[in-house]
Amino acid sequence: xxxxxxxxxLIASFVIVFAGVVVFYLxxxxxxxxxxxxxxxxxxGSVTATENGLIDLFRYGKxxxxxxKKWVTFPDGRNEFLGVQITIPDKDGKPLTVIADxxxxxxxxxxxQEISLGKLTGNxxxxxxxxxxxxxxxxxxxxxxxxxxxxxxxxxxxGRMTGSGVGATYNRNNDVLWILANAQVHVTPDEKGxxxxxxxxxxxxxxxxxxxxxxxTAAKIVSDGRTAEANEITIRLDQTGQKIQALELREQSxxxxxxxxxxxxxxxxxxxxxxxxxGRTLQTAKLMENAVVELPGAAGAPPRRVSGVNIDITxxxxxxxxxxxxxxxxxxxxxxxxxxxPARQIKSATLxxxxxxxxxxxxxxxxxxxxxxxxxxxxxxxxxxxxxxxxQRLVVDTKPGFGAIERADFRxxxxxxxxxxxxxxxxxxxxxxxxxxxLSPGEGDTGKGPTLRNAQLTVDARNIHVxxxxxxxxxxxxxxxxxxxxxxxxxxxxxxxxxxxxKRDSPVYVSxxxxxxxxxxxxxxxxNASLWQGSDSRxxxxxxxxxxxxxxxxxxxxxxxxxxxxDNDPKTRQRTPTATTVTSxxxxxxxxxxxxxxxxxxxxxxxxxSPQATVTGRRIDLFLKEGGNELERxxxxxxxxxxxxxxVATGKHLVYTAATDIYVLVGxxxxxxxxxxxxxxxxxxGTTMTYDRAKDSADVVGINGLAPFISKPIDPCPAALRN
Numbered sequence: 001x002x003x004x005x006x007x008x009x010l011i012a013s014f015v016i017v018f019a020g021v022v023v024f025y026l027x028x029x030x031x032x033x034x035x036x037x038x039x040x041x042x043x044x045g046s047v048t049a050t051e052n053g054l055i056d057l058f059r060y061g062k063x064x065x066x067x068x069k070k071w072v073t074f075p076d077g078r079n080e081f082l083g084v085q086i087t088i089p090d091k092d093g094k095p096l097t098v099i100a101d102x103x104x105x106x107x108x109x110x111x112x113q114e115i116s117l118g119k120l121t122g123n124x125x126x127x128x129x130x131x132x133x134x135x136x137x138x139x140x141x142x143x144x145x146x147x148x149x150x151x152x153x154x155x156x157x158x159g160r161m162t163g164s165g166v167g168a169t170y171n172r173n174n175d176v177l178w179i180l181a182n183a184q185v186h187v188t189p190d191e192k193g194x195x196x197x198x199x200x201x202x203x204x205x206x207x208x209x210x211x212x213x214x215x216x217t218a219a220k221i222v223s224d225g226r227t228a229e230a231n232e233i234t235i236r237l238d239q240t241g242q243k244i245q246a247l248e249l250r251e252q253s254x255x256x257x258x259x260x261x262x263x264x265x266x267x268x269x270x271x272x273x274x275x276x277x278x279g280r281t282l283q284t285a286k287l288m289e290n291a292v293v294e295l296p297g298a299a300g301a302p303p304r305r306v307s308g309v310n311i312d313i314t315x316x317x318x319x320x321x322x323x324x325x326x327x328x329x330x331x332x333x334x335x336x337x338x339x340x341x342p343a344r345q346i347k348s349a350t351l352x353x354x355x356x357x358x359x360x361x362x363x364x365x366x367x368x369x370x371x372x373x374x375x376x377x378x379x380x381x382x383x384x385x386x387x388x389x390x391x392q393r394l395v396v397d398t399k400p401g402f403g404a405i406e407r408a409d410f411r412x413x414x415x416x417x418x419x420x421x422x423x424x425x426x427x428x429x430x431x432x433x434x435x436x437x438x439l440s441p442g443e444g445d446t447g448k449g450p451t452l453r454n455a456q457l458t459v460d461a462r463n464i465h466v467x468x469x470x471x472x473x474x475x476x477x478x479x480x481x482x483x484x485x486x487x488x489x490x491x492x493x494x495x496x497x498x499x500x501x502x503k504r505d506s507p508v509y510v511s512x513x514x515x516x517x518x519x520x521x522x523x524x525x526x527x528n529a530s531l532w533q534g535s536d537s538r539x540x541x542x543x544x545x546x547x548x549x550x551x552x553x554x555x556x557x558x559x560x561x562x563x564x565x566x567d568n569d570p571k572t573r574q575r576t577p578t579a580t581t582v583t584s585x586x587x588x589x590x591x592x593x594x595x596x597x598x599x600x601x602x603x604x605x606x607x608x609x610s611p612q613a614t615v616t617g618r619r620i621d622l623f624l625k626e627g628g629n630e631l632e633r634x635x636x637x638x639x640x641x642x643x644x645x646x647x648v649a650t651g652k653h654l655v656y657t658a659a660t661d662i663y664v665l666v667g668x669x670x671x672x673x674x675x676x677x678x679x680x681x682x683x684x685x686g687t688t689m690t691y692d693r694a695k696d697s698a699d700v701v702g703i704n705g706l707a708p709f710i711s712k713p714i715d716p717c718p719a720a721l722r723n
Contacts, residue, residue, distance in 0.1 A: 064088045068103075079105050084120075094129035133157050136168075147171055154179065160188040161197075165204065177206040183215065187223075198222040201233070211237040219249075224280070226257040230271070243279030248272050255285070262315060262322055264303050265294040281319040287311040295322065295361070295402050302336040304402050308351065316357035321401065325361060327351040333364070333402075341404050341432075342376040346394065353402065360401035370394035372408060387418040387468060389428070405432050411442065418468040425450030425464070439464040449478070456496040456548055457523075458482040459515065471519035479515045479525065483508040483548065497551040500594050500628025501537070501563050508533050510544065521549035529555075536579065538562045541587070551591030559584045559598070566630040567611060568661065577629070580610040582620060594624040594632075605639060612693060613663070614643040615654060631658045640665065642691075646675045647698055648720045649689050661693040673718050674698055681717035 054067045069083030086098040101122025119140045126134040134156040140149045148170035155164045167180035183204035187197035202217025212234055215221070219233040230249035238245050249255070249271040256265045268287035276283050287293065291311040294303040308327030316323050331351035337343040349368025355361040372394060374387040392412035398405050408430040410416070416423040416430075416437060426442035428450070439450030440463050449462045452473065462477035483496060485505050498508055513527025525531075525544040531553075532538040542557035555561075564577040584598035584606035598606040598620040605616040617636035625632045636642070636654040642665060651667030665672075669685045676682070686700035700711075 066103075096129075097127045098125070099127075100124040131158050145173075160190065162186045174207070174209070179204040196223065211239065213237070221247075226255060228255050228273075229253070238277075238279070243277070244275050245279070246272060246274050253287075262296075262320060263293050263313060264296050265292075266311075266313075267292040268311070276317070276319065281315075281317075283315050283317075283319065285311075285313040285315075287313070291327070293325065297336060298338055298403065301338045304336065305332075305334040306351070306353075306402075307332045307334075318357070321355065321357060321360040323355045323357060323360070325351070325353040325402075331366065333366075335402075335405065337375075337377070338404060342374050344375075344405060345373045346396070347371045348394065355400075355402075362398055362400060362402075364396045364398070364402070366394040366396070367392075370410070372410070385419045387416070389414065389416040389430070391415070391428070407431050414439075420471060421452060421454040421466065421468070423450065423452045423464070423466065435467050435469045437466050437468055439466070456484060458484075461515065467519065471517075473515065473517035473519070473523075475515040476513065479510075479512045481510040481515065481523070481525075483510065483546075496548045497591070498548070499546075499551050499553050499589050499591050500624060500626075501589065501596060502533050502628070503537070504628075506533055510546070512544070522547050536562070536564045536577075539587070553587070553589040553591075555587040557585065559587045561587060561596075561598075564629060565610070565624075568658075578611045580608065580631075582606065582608045582622075584620070594626070594628060596622040596624070598622075605641075606636075608634070608636075612644070613656075615656075616641045617654070631656075633657045640667070643720050644691065644693075646696070646721065647691060648673050648718055649691075649698075651689065663689075663691040663693070665689040665691075670700065672698060672700060673714065673721065675717055675721045679717070681714050681721060682711060683714045684711045 051070050052068075053071055054065060065087045066081060067085040067087070068081040070081070072080045072082070074080070081103040082101065084098075084100050084103040086103070088096050088098075098120070100120040101124075102120070104119040104121070119138070120136075121138045124134075124136045124139055134154070136150050136154045137152045138150065140151070142149070148168075150168035153164065153166055154168050156162070163183075163185040165179035165181060165183040168178060169180065170177045180203050183201045185197065185199045189196040199215065199219075199221040201215035201219040203215075205214040205216065207213070214235070215233040217231065219228075219230050221228045221233065228247060228249060230253040231251035232249070234248040234250075235244055236246040236248070237243065251269060253269065253271040254265065254267040255263070255271060255273070262282070263285065266285060266287055268291040269289035271288070272284075272286040273282060274284035275281060288310050290307075291309065292305065292307045293311055293313065294305050297303050306325060306327060308331040309329035310327070312324075312326045313322055314324035315321065328350050331348050333344075333346045333351065335344040346364075346366055348366035348370040351364060351366055353361045353364040355363070370391050370393060372387075372389040372391075376385045376387070389408075389410055391410035391414040393410075395409040395411070396405055397407040397409075410428040410430065412426060414423070414425045414428040416425075416428055423437065423439055425439035426449075427440050429438040429440075430436070431438070439452065441449045449460065450464045452459045452464050452466055452475075454471070459473060459475055459479065459481050461475035461479040464473065464475045466473045483498065485498075485503075485507055498504060502508060508531060510523075510525055510529065510531045512525035512529035515523060515525050517523040523546045525546070527542065529542065529544040530538065530540045531544055531546070539553070539555055539559075539561045541555035541559040543555065545554040547553070560581065560583045562579055562581045565580050566575050567578040568575055582596075582598050585600040585602060585604075587596060587598050589596045598608070600606050600618050605618055606620045608615045608620050608622075615634070615636045617640040618638035619636065621635040621637075623632045623634070624630065634654075634656040638652065639650075640652060640654045641648070641650045642654055642663060644663075649665050649670060649672035651665040651670035653667065654663060654665045656663045666688050669687060670689045671683065671685055672689045673681050673683045684698075684700045686702045688701040689698060690701075691698045
């Protein structure tokens with residue numbers, strides 16, 4: 001805004017014109033006489049009257065003259081000039097011309113040379129060599145108190161500028177001019193349509209010696225697309241009085257509009273604005289008490305809002321962009337929704353934002369406890385939701401001009417919620433465009449790592465990565481998961497389903513080196529993976545894959561399982577839970593079929609150990625009953641061995657039926673060794689061996705249903721039967 005033009009013209013208009021003319025150029029000495037003198041009709045009580053005269057005030061300097069149509073001198077010392085034209089040089093020697101219907105001056109009775117009162121009335125006009133014209137109906141100067149008073153309307157023009165007001169005073173002692181009411185200044189656009197200025201206030205003050213101008217009561221300045229408003233505005237000028245250095249807005253202050261990349265509005269109780277040496281380029285802004293700044297959004301988007309008790313702003317050298325913004329006490333940033341980008345709000349004790357010329361603000365640091373809120377509207381894919389995060393410190397990277405957030409780095413005591421999951425960590429990095437939240441211990445932190453919780457599970461690990469939208473999770477290093485027990489009777493499609501081989505009413509724990517969860521149902525644990533439930537049920541393997549919707553499970557490499565299965569003791573007839581362990585290379589559990597299939601890929605056979613028997617083979621299948629904690633039948637296939645208390649047998653395929661407590665082993669041949677009561681062992685070959693556990697008896701069938709074709713004693717007994 002070209003405040004220097006306003007200041008220069010106002011100062012030239014009122015201070016130089018009225019003060020200069022009345023104070024310095026209406027003084028008369030007795031030795032000064034008109035160059036022409038003609039006595040005319042003299043008013044009653046007058047001394048003399050002269051028409052069409054010219055007074056050359058050479059005593060007070062070259063170029064000072066008074067021309068008049070009539071000059072009347074009164075006995076009381078008053079002098080009246082009618083149709084007067086006063087010519088005086090300004091401080092640069094350029095002529096100033098004052099025209100009025102009447103000019104009056106008087107001096108005190110002691111006849112001293114100093115004029116005590118000067119007055120111009122009737123169509124008072126001032127014209128300068130520079131094209132300034134000031135108009136008023138009356139102006140009065142009192143030498144005693146050094147005060148010039150203009151009681152009525154005041155107008156001035158210079159080129160494209162016009163100004164007006166009602167009433168004015170000028171104090172010569174402190175060189176201060178006041179326009180008392182309805183002060184207004186207007187500048188029309190130049191030939192390019194730029195440079196228009198509108199300013200107004202209840203009153204306006206000008207201090208030429210101190211180089212400032214003050215607008216008081218409903219002060220308003222409009223220029224270069226920017227509007228400044230306040231109860232009071234002070235304009236600080238440079239030493240030449242021609243260029244603005246600063247604007248001081250006081251009480252109910254606001255600034256609206258400006259460069260496309262700069263602040264679009266500023267509001268505060270008080271605002272200080274600093275300008276570049278050119279006097280029009282805004283460089284700094286200091287907003288004090290209840291400060292609010294609005295920065296431009298993307299094309300057609302709402303502005304971005306920053307608030308705080310106090311805000312300091314620094315602009316780029318060209319004034320086009322904000323390069324620094326600091327907010328103290330109750331700092332808050334509101335970023336509106338743009339397209340698919342949700343609205344965001346950040347609160348903290350303090351804010352420090354920085355950027356670069358041409359780009360504007362791109363980095364912000366929130367400290368003293370930061371709160372982040374992200375409001376997502378409902379869409380065809382998802383209902384409305386909110387994401388919230390708290391931390392001691394938050395570092396944000398944005399698109400140019402404090403645009404959409406690209407990366408939010410939460411530090412110290414981070415707590416994150418998105419409606420479906422909750423996360424806690426020493427540090428969290430939220431990458432917006434990738435929809436990824438990275439949780440980590442933080443720099444130099446050796447304490448507890450991050451934790452992620454949702455309705456189904458809790459994950460602890462050194463590093464956790466989660467997509468809030470898809471709920472995909474990856475974690476590494478000391479991973480531990482807690483899977484919550486299934487809630488009975490809900491029928492919820494999203495409810496966690498655990499394998500029937502585990503208890504449904506107790507949490508399940510999983511540990512591993514790494515975790516990958518697809519966000520829908522399947523979790524893959526790798527590296528020394530273990531799943532357990534209390535001390536009774538456990539599944540170990542290098543890799544575990546668990547589907548929490550189907551209840552299916554797969555384990556591979558160095559697989560070992562332990563589960564409690566109900567057993568009917570043939571001696572006591574009591575049903576008791578007993579531990580069963582199985583080792584293999586791979587386990588595939590199908591919960592719908594309630595089958596657990598153990599297989600091997602190497603030379604080491606799968607092995608099942610239970611209180612009833614030990615079974616080995618290249619494949620072992622367990623078929624569970626509806627409840628999952630009771631065996632319906634078990635099968636072993638390919639290179640099968642069964643070891644009972646007094647019997648060891650090998651064959652091709654084994655079937656155990658829990659309801660009858662009978663083992664059936666087939667093969668070509670089957671070889672069984674049974675120990676009798678005396679400790680002697682007998683070896684029998686056949687095609688089928690049937691062992692009845694309740695009767696503790698074994699029958700072997702030979703080829704075509706005949707008796708065993710080989711049955712002979714052996715000594716010593718096999719090592720497995722020696723104990």
